[in-house]
Amino acid sequence: PLALAVATTSTTCPYCGVGCGVTASLKDDGRISVQGDAQHPANFGRLCVKGSALAETVDLDGRLLHPQVRDAQGALQQVSWDQALEQVASKFSAVIAEHGPDAVALYVSGQLLTEDYYIANKLMKGYIGSANIDTNSRLCMSSAVAGHKRAFGEDLVPVCYEDLELADLIVLVGSNAAWCHPILFQRIAKLKETRPALRLVVIDPRRTATCELADLHLPVKAGTDVWLFNGLMSYLAHRGLRDNAFIAAHTKGFEEALAVADAECADPATVARICKVDLQDLLAFYEAFAETEKVVTGFSMGVNQSSVGTDKVNSIINCHLATGRIGRPGMGPFSITGQPNAMGGREVGGLANMLAAHMDLDQPLHREIVQGFWQSPRIADKPGLKAVDMFRSIEEGRIKAVWIMATNPLVSLPDADLVQRALQKCELVVSSDVITQTDTNALAHVLLPALAWGEKDGTVTNSERRISRQRAFLTAPGEARGDWQIICEVARRMGFAGFDFDGPQAIFDEHARLSAYRNGEADAGGAQRARRVFNLSGLTGMDKAAYDAMAPIQWPVQRLSDGSISGTARVLEDHRFTHADGCARFVPTAPRTPGHAVCEDYPLILNTGRVRDHWHTMTRTGKSATLASHIPESFIDLHPQDALLYGVREGGLARISSRWGAMVARVQHGGGIPRGNVFVPIHWNGQSASDARVGAVVNPVVDPVSGEPEFKHTPVAIEEF
Ligand code: SF4
Structure with a gap:
């Protein structure tokens, strides 16, 4: 492709939800160079390996160029x-x-x-x-959207990246941030260097690269997160650690949610047994959460991609509401989105x-x-x-x-x-x-x-x-x-x-005007309301030049009396939620097991996810030799003892099958997989050398509220191929 101009262009990485800024420029040899944008507040110039290899992916090989x-x-x-x-x-x-x-x-x-x-x-x-x-x-991330709407009345993410830097405890649930949100993870790693008192707890069935930095890893049994966080709510409530003033002034439904949490999860020993974690480790997590005011709980696909995903989200939010740890610096529940514009689509x-x-x-x-x-x-x-x-x-x-x-x-x-x-x-x-x-x-x-x-x-x-x-x-x-x-x-x-x-500027203007249109109307209570936090009124009326020059900014965005534009780092600081009465809702989350249990015919749990250097179905990252060299082909990762039990060997091909379909890939160990589980990456497809579409194997059960599929829990069998 021809460069538009030799001047450097500031733009945004097209991969994950961290949303790093990049600069693209034309080198003397006519090739494109892509660097981290030192001015962008998401990454301050840093890029992960995917972002660094962007210049390798802008060729026209395989491009669809004509209708x-x-x-x-x-x-x-x-x-x-x-x-x-x-x-x-x-x-x-x-x-x-x-x-x-x-x-x-x-x-x-x-x-x-x-x-x-x-x-x-x-x-x-x-x-x-x-x-x-x-x-x-x-x-x-539709489970996160549904959880936000149930709790806050609107799809609001109440924290910002800076809150990670202000926190004294970061809990990552179902998130391999080291591979999937690398620049966010690098920010946490840097903090750990400069502030050794900062603690990191990782909750994930797999021992992923993210665990290397963790002070505590809780390898929960897949699908049991609600038990874990209900147990935390119960622990906090009965040890005098709830924030009664916050609960009374800003929330509804605490007693009902606590009664549901208590019903199965009041005893930490029971929770530890169900979640298959060490009781002392579980208590260490509960104590760390209880004694630390500034806690950010980041969650990602391990929480969302579940038939109980929305309840998992609300069980996490419940713990933050019970302690009043929301809307203040260094604390809050934090949905880490997967795609570059998952949130724009929601808007x-x-x-x-x-x-x-x-x-x-x-x-x-x-x-x-x-x-x-x-x-x-x-x-x-x-x-x-x-x-x-x-x-x-x-x-x-x-x-x-x-x-x-x-x-x-x-x-x-x-x-x-x-x-x-x-x-x-x-x-x-x-x-x-x-x-x-x-x-x-x-x-x-x-x-x-x-x-x-x-x-x-x-x-x-x-x-x-x-x-x-x-x-x-x-x-x-x-x-x-x-x-x-x-x-x-x-x-x-x-x-x-x-x-x-x-042009896109005219569309953006209409979008911004709609966000402000009749916003706030009929806010006196009752079933109908129009007040919403999402508001881009400060970004209306931009001409093309202003749109072109638009600097990264966090919504809601207002225009101040001096004409300047003001974004918002942290929402819900006034603890005024979008429900008609202004109160947040505790959501009772009775624990439920995943949609399909393992059985004699399908004895293993299939978990799917990303690898560090590929993205989605590889149509872009597949172009980069640098990225392909990290992991060149799909794989089935499982525990060595399970490999022995089921007669498959490392390096050999194996077939995994479920009631819905089958795929073949090479067996490997070393991904921190617990007994009874297998992990397969999502990226490889029918255009690859081997047809490794793991989607064909994944069960189509979905969360009843969000409709998000259960990518993390499909019963499968494995055999030598
Ligand atoms: Fe940043 Fe994500 Fe792009 Fe990496 S893939 S450079 S972390 S936006």
Whole structure:
């Protein structure tokens, strides 16, 4: 690709939710150089190995550069944009006319920029009139969203990265931050050097790289986190360590939640037995939490990706509410998001059960506000299908046309063979992507070439609510277009007004204005309310120059009387929550076991996750020789004694199978896996040398509140291949 300019461009890393700033520049030899941005407050110039290798991934090998449509023989043919867009718009319109708006769906991605996400959501909920738009963020942090909404009344992350630096105890639950959020982990490592009194507790069934820094590792049995945190709540409450004044003034439901916690978890010895941790270690954790005022509890996929994920989140939040440790420096529950723009997607209502600007589909006042602001012909009035149900509905023939953007569900969803059958049956599968050959694209009828990182412009929001600009520094290759442009073109062809934007700045402005529109109305109590913390009023009215120059800033954002813009590092400092009465809610979390238990036929628990140097289904990281050298192929990691028991040997190929599917990979040891568990990375796919789609093995059971799948607990069998 050609560089746009020789000048250095500040932008944001496209990988994890840490949201590091990078600078891209053109070297004398014509190649691109990517460095850490010393000015960006997420990373202050540091980059992990993935961010450092970004320059190796911006070539055009394998790029989808022109619209393609499958002909009657099933071969993809290059067509004009007009032909491709017309086919999408006319088929979507025809399906809606014949079967209604719920017969079409959009499946989008945390890889999209906020502006793209906003337009996709507006098209689906305000114009098509269905909420059948969901995102791969459903697979990642929807349990955290649901937990936040239950506890706070809004999807709020009450801490910022600086709180890690101010904490005296950091608890990481279900998070291998050393590999998955490396720059955040490096910040913690540096703190441990300079402030040895800082303690780190890691709660994870695996002994991961993150544990190397831990003062205490609790290797909990997979799926038992609720017992552990209910036990903590009970411990705190009955030793006089709860904050009664905070509970009385700012919360509701303490006694009910405590009664549920006490029912099974009042005895630490029982909790230790259920969680399979050493009693003394459990008590050491409870005592550390009890005696330390400044505690940040960071949690990630090990908590969220569970059929009890939302309850896990609330059991953690309950402990912070019980001690009043929230909304103050150095303390609070902290959802560490996976994707670069998982939070931006939440802000614009990219999930099937949300409206834009943190408003709710089930509140008539919110629907009226959004429809009134958009002046749209209709507004979805019930939640749409969440990711797993969406593809099940396609397989059952109820959804007849689906448009997939910037994601590869045939690899990443659970029960991925069902996804394959679904797309094979679907009347129209559209895929907007940057890569031609993916497992999903092999089944698409229409391929739309999208701009990639480095070519597109917009914003992303990281784990600490910080909005940063992604800026283009490369020319658009071939005929690729921004996702927002493609969606607007289809919307116009479907006959919808409201999609005449001349760039991402105009979309961002509309998004910011919607966040402020009638915000605060009807806040006197009762079932309906419009007050929400999410508010970008300070970012409205930016012209292109101001948008281009926009510095990273944390929402909510206000404009001060002197005209300057002010972000917010920490929300809930006033302890005024978004529930109508201003109080937070304790949520009773009765412990439940995972959706499917191990049995004689499937005696091992499959846990899935990331490796250090790859990302998602490897369409970008797979291009980098540096990154590929860390772990060159997929693997099945298990305990050496289990390998002996099941007749597989290190270095040999083995097949793991579940009731849903099977995959083959090489056996290895050394990943800190407890007896009875196996771990397989999520990245490898059907385009790799071996078909190592672990999604085909993963059970499709989901959390009943969030709809997030249980990627961390599938009963499997293993045999030599
Ligand atoms: Fe990119 Fe995350 Fe690494 Fe930062 S920590 S450089 S955002 S992958």
